Amino acid sequence: MAYSKYHSSVGSNNRPVFAIIGGGIAGSVQAIHLAEKYPSIEIHIFDKNEEILTGTSSMNPGRPTFGFHYRHLQTATFCQDNTVKFTKFLDRIGCPNIFAKAPQNGIYALMKNPAQVLGDSVKPVFNPDEIQPVFEQIRDHAIAKYSNDTDFKKNFGSPDQICRQLKEDEYNHFFNPDLLEGIGACYETAEKTFDTVGICSFLRSYISKIKNITIRSQAKVTCLERVHTAKGAGYRITWDDGRDAITRHEIAQFITLACWERVGIFRKQLGKPEIQPTYNRLKMLAILDIEIPADQLNTIRPIFVASGPFSMISPQRCVEKPDGRILCRCACTLAVKTNVTTVPDDRVLPTDYDNMLQGAVSPGEKIRMATPILEGARQFFACAGSAKLSEVRFGTVRVPYGGGKSVDLHDPASEHHSRDYPGCSNLGDGLFVNEAMKMIYSVYNAEMILDWAHAGLDGIDVGNQMVSQVSKVTLGRTGRALAMISEFIESLKSTRLSTYR
Structure with missing residues (x-):
């Protein structure tokens, strides 16, 4: 896989950066959705491993999930709908090995x-x-x-x-x-x-060909801070570069926490406490x-x-x-x-x-x-x-x-048996969580976060030109009409699934 050069602040050509901390299936699927919808932003995936999709995602047994092992109908049908959604997504992007042989x-x-x-x-x-x-x-x-x-x-x-x-x-x-x-x-x-191994392998190859996605491999993020720069509010990402044992920094305007083991720690650093602990x-x-x-x-x-x-x-x-x-x-x-x-x-x-x-x-x-x-x-x-x-x-x-409720799987009251949290949340200020409690929830979560981020990203990618929210306000009626037409054309280019919400 080819890796882009590391940047120290905003993206190249002053393009906004959307950072995804964690390169498992959840983070990778979200990156693909973002790249399709907004080709003029930079998407940076940080992953502590040598390659993305080689951590927990690669050990998923691919368990068949139509929800038959749940007692609560809402939980079961949510699993069913997202199994279908995930399969359709893989079909759409041309994954050849969806199911195990x-x-x-x-x-x-x-x-x-x-x-x-x-x-x-x-x-x-x-x-x-x-x-x-x-x-x-x-x-x-x-x-x-x-x-x-x-x-x-x-x-x-x-x-x-x-x-x-x-x-x-x-x-x-x-x-x-x-x-x-x-x-x-x-x-x-x-x-x-x-076929989890085949899916992960395909997604790695697929992402490597997307021009506005940069992979930060062997990058262990240690600290996130809210900062204000000349470009506006954003986040300073501090990470240890395992390639040369150097601590590096980067500024991103948007961040998704898709890193499982460190989500709680990063929330604490940013003053975003859990309402319900994970x-x-x-x-x-x-x-x-x-x-x-x-x-x-x-x-x-x-x-x-x-x-x-x-x-x-x-x-x-x-x-x-x-x-x-x-x-x-x-x-x-x-x-x-x-x-x-x-x-x-x-x-x-x-x-x-x-x-x-x-x-x-x-x-x-x-x-x-x-x-x-x-x-x-x-x-x-x-x-x-x-x-x-x-x-x-x-x-x-x-x-x-x-x-x-009880943590014990063998307790009927355990939340294992009635799950209503797919693993995504909007923490505000351009900060999102994408935990994807199941592999099949990754597309649902990507779509949800794309919708939540729309207000902040709207106007960034119009005809592949940078248009700030301030400049849009001053366009006048004719300019706003042209912008709307450009956005409509861009939306036709996007093939993001929007069914089964």
């Missing part, structure tokens, strides 16, 4: 009885009778909204077929016999696993290699044992070996072991947390930590009997607990 169509087991998880009995959080009606409402929502949507049908099939309850003889081959007695209902869904949760992802005969490939799917065990296996890719056997790589989670620790986001990360994120953990320690996830998978999934642990990854997810 592995068995698809999700399997959801709803537990009615306690399940044995690594020697402990884990009760269902919700009875299947509480969840099954939501499944039907999710399907009704898809029928009402997407029956005439050709893109939906191309990617997911007919809306009226997005979920189907299975009989025991249709699902028993997915699970170990000891688990079957506790299953109250099982569904097949039209969900697909995203936490960093360190998560561990186990990557399993499963080798099976070709005639047993039908035992592998994206499978989720819901409401209690919260164990998932998500196929990433399948390769046929010379002997005809199939080697399938799967991401695997088990809530009681996957969720390592939770830390308030306005505190410096504990040393052990940071070491795991940075990969400063010995291979032996990684294996020790992730082995229980493999053991749990073998308890639940028939395909995991011969599975081998091939890789262990660590990353952060964002979890809001603003209502003061």
Whole structure:
């Protein structure tokens, strides 16, 4: 990837700078939307890694997300709509590898009885009778909204077929016999696993070709300050340049915090306290290699044992070996072991947390930590009997607990089960937060922030000429009319999605 020269103040040719702190999927998708709408501003992405999209975003298992594992309909349908929105966006910009080249169509087991998880009995959080009606409402929502949507049908099939309850003889081959007695209902869904690695690779290449996006790699931002300059109000960004161990500064007129682990710290620096606190949760992802005969490939799917065990296996890719056997790589989670620790986001990360994120953990320690996830998978999934642990990854997810409810996933009152915060907010003064609580929320958040930033950015890009708000006021009627025409033409150039808001 080519990197532009570093600037010390405003952008080249005195163009305004929109800085995005964090180059994961959320920050990258927002940068693309900004570049499309405003080609005459400079967009600078700051990322602490050597390349963007190589942190937590790259470890996302691409879990199929139509919302079937949520008890609250509003949360479930929001997931569904944003899965569709995210897929349409990737289609539009030409991403060739949206879905994993592995068995698809999700399997959801709803537990009615306690399940044995690594020697402990884990009760269902919700009875299947509480969840099954939501499944039907999710399907009704898809029928009402997407029956005439050709893109939906191309990617997911007919809306009226997005979920189907299975009989025991249709699902028993997915699970170990000891688990079957506790299953109250099982569904097949039209969900697909995203090819996260392929998506991240494509987005990196796509962004590198956009002229008004500059990447600041190995750039660890340490301080944000509100400042006033001859150009007006803005923000001074202080960052450590990992390329030459020099501390650098830059001025930006707009900033988005898309950096997860440091959002709370930066808010504190800027005097923007949380109304509802958000936490960093360190998560561990186990990557399993499963080798099976070709005639047993039908035992592998994206499978989720819901409401209690919260164990998932998500196929990433399948390769046929010379002997005809199939080697399938799967991401695997088990809530009681996957969720390592939770830390308030306005505190410096504990040393052990940071070491795991940075990969400063010995291979032996990684294996020790992730082995229980493999053991749990073998308890639940028939395909995991011969599975081998091939890789262990660590990353952060964002979890809001603003209502003061339980942090415990196994508490029915936990905000895990009814999420109404997609991870974007407008803090005022050209400062935004884009946390994208799920990968699929990245397009929704980008569109929201684009709308919020419109008042400040309006008039910046008219016919590729810089027009300040002050000069627009003095244009007169004829000038205002010409400006409106230019803006209208520019809006036609933009292909930003605006549906499903």
